[in-house]
Amino acid sequence: MISPQVRGGPETKVQHHINDDVIRSERLPNIWCPGCGIGIVVGAYVRAIQKSTIPRDNHISISGIGCTGRVSGYLNLDSYHTTHGRAIAFATGMAVVRPELEITVIAGDGDLGVIGGNHLIHAARRNVDMNVIMVNNFNYGMTGGQHGGTTPLGAKTHTSPYGNVETPFNIPYLVAAAGASFVARWTAIHVRQVTAAISRMMEVKGFAFMEVLSPCPPTFGEFNGFPEALDMMEYFRDKSVVDNNADLSDIAVTAHPEDKVVVGNFVDRKRPSYQELLDELRGRVAAQGAAKK
């Protein structure tokens, strides 16, 4: 596969890339802006799939709408680009009918945490066996930069021009409280940790959730002290603190240059998954039916 020449880049022609088996190379270049962290998360997901012992055909990628919503369309898997906020609900139907499928939902913070927030907490409560990767860029990027439920207090966007007056969600705390089996947070600079967490999420029985904080230079960074591609990556590098045992009530992200960013694999616990409980229920009903005969 010959990759298209990146505008302004060197005239190198790559005959084959090591990720071609999982990426739809013919769809490149992608739509993401320079400095975006989504591609890093895609790379981590691709490597986790390559390492996975689950048959490739069983890996399913489901997205919502927005910048991160475009991930599924670039993956050479059975992929579904659904409606805004509904990826988890869509995935729930598929996961209940076919528990053997390894379903991963990849979507943004606005999609999963705001318009789809209800589906997120209820899927975590039911502990539906699926993986959810939420790329948090602190704003609605696809629509040009508006504030949402994860935008830090005081941050400037096109719909919070005088500073955001809404307190954002602390999503790992929310999802852990709702009952998920696995909860993590990393950033776009933690490439190995993100990859390892996705591999772990594929093993976890139940709802496995990871937030990945990502730079968004043109629509969030520009107005909030991180205008260049590397600015927020440097912030993540300098201010991240790994604490797997963190008090989750205390890990809200401010995106303030002086404040720390707590990351880690916070929750990894055994709870029966929704599919296991449904399976057990059908078994009980069948046994009752057999006893009656």
Place this chain on the structure above:
Amino acid sequence: MSSGGGAMKPGDYFTMGNFACVEGAILAGCRFYAGYPITPSSEIFERASVRFPQVGGNAIEMEDEVGSMAALVGASFAGAKVMTATSGPGFSLMMENIGLAYIMEAPVVLINVQRAGPSTGIPTLVGQGDMMQAKWGSHGDLEIIAYSPSSVQEFFDFTIQAFNSAEKFRTPVFVMADQVVGMMWERLQVPPAEEIEVAQRLVMEPAKAQEREHPLFDYAKDFIPMPIAGMGSRANVDSLTHDSRGYPTTDHDVSERMTRHLAGKVRDHAREIWKWEERFLDDADIAVVSYGSAARSALAAVKSARAKGIKAGLLRLQTPWPFPDEVVEKLSSKVSGLVVAEINAGQMIHPVRESSRCPVVGANWAPGTLIEPRAIMDAMQAVAAS
């Protein structure tokens, strides 16, 4: 997914419309239900919760109707025959992902047990106010299929029919019932399983799926084999306007082709889908057009009119959508006037009027009760005088 083992045995039953619907669904091969409780459809969900696990299926409760419809589309791509039931407020919430099922070409069956009034209205009373929403409620251009049962037997029969159409046309199909038909108890005759026609979905062959060279969405054909999750087809199934590979595009020609394909596969086969019943129409001078529970009152009104020497007849629409325009047009050129009897402020009267060559008068009714025959008689007199 056989329809045997725990499905309702053939015979005569005395049962409720909402229960008959669930038994029809099971016999049609449905094994996945996702719903949210809402009056007056809740008996369908309750019955499904008892019955689906008995036949190896799942009936799950979602957090809202938005999620229910999204879950159905996901479950449909997992290979299951899927359904939900709701009423007005839930129907409004489902509109978003009805559009998703439509553009993704996912077979789904939605039962709407219509109730009275806008917004929360009167949950426990009857209405037929969602007929236009069924056709026009989801944004963009949709061509949908809807059945309208007038009895417990038809609620059973049309639910099976709805699955057959959904699977054949790979599109959302509605059963537009109402509170009277849903909660009514009547005789139900369940035929032997071998006499029940059950359509199976056209699914991509596994070997073909593995080749991955096929066009996933061949718009030259009306019916395209469906790629099921996990077959290895590597299908990209997209809510964006997409090309034959399933990839999103803003290409004008592709947009035109996809939109025409989605509508055309229903429009071009409308004559196969249409179902209607004619009563006393051979010599009729005035005809009543009605559907659902209202058609029961319409039949009573027609018989009363006949007793008074008025040559009245009834055209009962069993498939309001796609609208059987040719049937109405033919009738309208034979009679001197048409009355459209419905439990709303006037909805299906619009396509009837659009297709008619004679005066059309509405018999409309919205107190939350079954329309009374006298209101239909009054409308017949009005159209006779016009």
